Amino acid sequence: EIVDEGLNTLDIGIAPLSMDQVIFGDLKRTRLPKVKVLFVAGANDGQIPPYPGDGGIICDDEKSILLDLGVEMSSGLFEQNLENEFYMYLALKQPSDELYFTYSQTDSTGAMQRPSSFLASCERIYPALRRIHFPKEAPRKYFNVDDSREFLMAGLNRQRIQEDYLEQDKAFALLLKYWTSTKEGAEEIRSYWNMSKNREDSLPKDLVQELYGKKLSVSVTRLESFASCPYYFFCLYGLKLYSRELYEVTPIEMGNLFHRVMELYCNEVKKSKTRFALIPDNDRDRMLDKALDVAAKEQGAEVFGDSARNKHRLQMARRILLRTIEVLKNQLKDSDFEPDHFELSFGRASSQMQMDMDIDDNHRISFSGIIDRIDVCEEDNRLLTRLIDYKSGYKAFDLKEFYYGIQIQLVVYMNAVEKFYSSQSGKQVQTAGIFYYQIKDPIIASDHFDPEMNRKEFLLSGYASEESDILDHLEHGEDRFVSMSIRLKKDGTPFSNAKVLSQEQFELMGDYARKKMKEIGKAIYEGKIKAWPYLDKKKSACDYCPFSDVCGFVPGEEGCTYHRAQSLKTDEIFDLMRKED
Numbered sequence: 001e002i003v004d005e006g007l008n009t010l011d012i013g014i015a016p017l018s019m020d021q022v023i024f025g026d027l028k029r030t031r032l033p034k035v036k037v038l039f040v041a042g043a044n045d046g047q048i049p050p051y052p053g054d055g056g057i058i059c060d061d062e063k064s065i066l067l068d069l070g071v072e073m074s075s076g077l078f079e080q081n082l083e084n085e086f087y088m089y090l091a092l093k094q095p096s097d098e099l100y101f102t103y104s105q106t107d108s109t110g111a112m113q114r115p116s117s118f119l120a121s122c123e124r125i126y127p128a129l130r131r132i133h134f135p136k137e138a139p140r141k142y143f144n145v146d147d148s149r150e151f152l153m154a155g156l157n158r159q160r161i162q163e164d165y166l167e168q169d170k171a172f173a174l175l176l177k178y179w180t181s182t183k184e185g186a187e188e189i190r191s192y193w194n195m196s197k198n199r200e201d202s203l204p205k206d207l208v209q210e211l212y213g214k215k216l217s218v219s220v221t222r223l224e225s226f227a228s229c230p231y232y233f234f235c236l237y238g239l240k241l242y243s244r245e246l247y248e249v250t251p252i253e254m255g256n257l258f259h260r261v262m263e264l265y266c267n268e269v270k271k272s273k274t275r276f277a278l279i280p281d282n283d284r285d286r287m288l289d290k291a292l293d294v295a296a297k298e299q300g301a302e303v304f305g306d307s308a309r310n311k312h313r314l315q316m317a318r319r320i321l322l323r324t325i326e327v328l329k330n331q332l333k334d335s336d337f338e339p340d341h342f343e344l345s346f347g348r349a350s351s352q353m354q355m356d357m358d359i360d361d362n363h364r365i366s367f368s369g370i371i372d373r374i375d376v377c378e379e380d381n382r383l384l385t386r387l388i389d390y391k392s393g394y395k396a397f398d399l400k401e402f403y404y405g406i407q408i409q410l411v412v413y414m415n416a417v418e419k420f421y422s423s424q425s426g427k428q429v430q431t432a433g434i435f436y437y438q439i440k441d442p443i444i445a446s447d448h449f450d451p452e453m454n455r456k457e458f459l460l461s462g463y464a465s466e467e468s469d470i471l472d473h474l475e476h477g478e479d480r481f482v483s484m485s486i487r488l489k490k491d492g493t494p495f496s497n498a499k500v501l502s503q504e505q506f507e508l509m510g511d512y513a514r515k516k517m518k519e520i521g522k523a524i525y526e527g528k529i530k531a532w533p534y535l536d537k538k539k540s541a542c543d544y545c546p547f548s549d550v551c552g553f554v555p556g557e558e559g560c561t562y563h564r565a566q567s568l569k570t571d572e573i574f575d576l577m578r579k580e581d
Contacts, residue, residue, distance in 0.1 A: 038099050105133075205527065221369075227408075227534065232541065234529040285322075319441060335476075338377070359521045378425075382429075386435070387414055411434065415510045
């Protein structure tokens with residue numbers, strides 16, 4: 001019995017019943033016998049013939065010199081190209097009946113791919129060759145189990161919108177029949193159908209209470225994420241779903257490093273009692289190196305020092321920060337404003353300011369944030385403030401996105417700054433400007449140094465006060481501002497396209513931001529979690545969303561709609577805010 005059981009587990013090989021066979025390989029390594037049909041897949045530019053690479057550290061000329069000295073090296077680029085063409089010839093001459101080339105028009109990200117230049121040569125030799133485009137001319141009707149799932153789910157979504165889709169697409173009908181023929185497949189289809197059909201738009205009140213409590217403490221950025229898409233907020237801050245952390249220097253960590261270095265450096269300059277615009281170069285370098293060393297240790301010095309790549313990133317960070325400091329010095333050179341506070345926090349237990357708001361009789365929301373830099377200009381009875389928020393990635397202040405709640409951060413910070421200085425100084429506090437500044441080291445396309453192009457790369461993004469005396473305090477001496485996108489007429493007033501606002505408009509934005517925060521807080525406590533992504537002409541909240549595979553949002557499907565932004569001009573935005581005030 002034991003022997004019989006052992007024999008039953010054996011698989012017995014059977015000789016092929018015919019001489020047919022299929023060989024898989026690559027052009028360089030596979031030695032083909034005489035074959036009837038040859039398929040050459042992936043005939044894209046750079047793949048066939050293969051791109052030989054950069055040749056390594058030693059170039060071809062150096063290899064020739066070493067070869068003359070008796071040192072044999074690997075083949076150079078020229079020899080590699082000849083070798084690749086030879087192997088292509090060996091393979092392509094083998095088929096006796098048919099030869100096919102296939103290439104992709106796009107890659108996995110949707111970027112366009114070019115066919116191999118070799119195919120153009122073939123078409124010149126054989127003008128009768130014809131290209132067939134898939135799947136338009138020959139739809140694919142065969143699948144394995146894994147990739148059939150994607151086709152199946154797409155068909156189910158289409159069936160929900162178009163009731164007769166099952167009758168129209170025979171491939172989908174056959175695939176659905178195959179999946180429903182097994183208990184496991186039918187259960188998976190039923191689960192998906194019910195999940196996507198019965199998608200919840202809100203949470204029960206008792207569950208909301210368990211998730212957030214009676215007092216919700218959130219940063220302004222989190223509120224912006226809710227305005228961008230409630231489902232994203234729910235996944236990230238309700239369920240606390242985070243990607244697995246990797247042992248590497250991420251863009252977020254680089255951004256934190258930039259912020260910390262700027263804070264430490266600016267505090268050192270303030271202690272020195274020297275104007276920021278007049279700090280000597282040797283003192284600047286010493287303070288920057290000290291701040292970078294402290295910040296790197298706080299971030300985790302072992303990460304920045306564990307590889308040559310990360311060491312280079314630290315050197316690159318120093319170069320970017322040095323350029324940032326020089327730009328900020330230049331922007332402060334002709335200004336009456338001087339940096340006063342750095343990384344000023346509010347809404348936290350250790351901060352000097354608390355920003356709370358009642359949502360209803362039972363719930364309260366506490367807002368928190370860190371203001372990177374506040375510049376001030378003090379007069380006898382008035383204190384002017386300029387708020388600057390550093391960004392390590394691209395960020396431009398957009399009034400339309402502010403109106404929709406996607407960019408309320410700067411205005412909320414403006415309200416916090418006014419509250420802080422009103423209590424500290426006892427003077428009338430007036431906003432001179434709110435701005436983003438991108439910390440970067442751009443490559444400027446020019447054959448010589450162009451001061452104007454360099455200036456435009458580092459402009460602050462935001463709005464300044466339109467009042468002439470405030471503009472003169474911000475920057476004086478020229479009709480064109482170095483730091484902002486503002487030009488003045490001969491009478492000293494800004495041109496119509498200048499990024500300026502009246503004090504009434506700044507106050508209106510402050511009131512609207514408070515209203516918007518309360519509106520978002522109320523929606524959170526109402527349990528709203530519907531996938532309702534923000535969409536305008538430039539971008540969508542779905543573009544880089546890590547939860548797009550689980551939210552069930554399918555554009556065009558019943559119940560799946562975008563939060564579409566209207567095309568609004570500046571005056572129209574302020575008119576809408578006045579109506580809602």
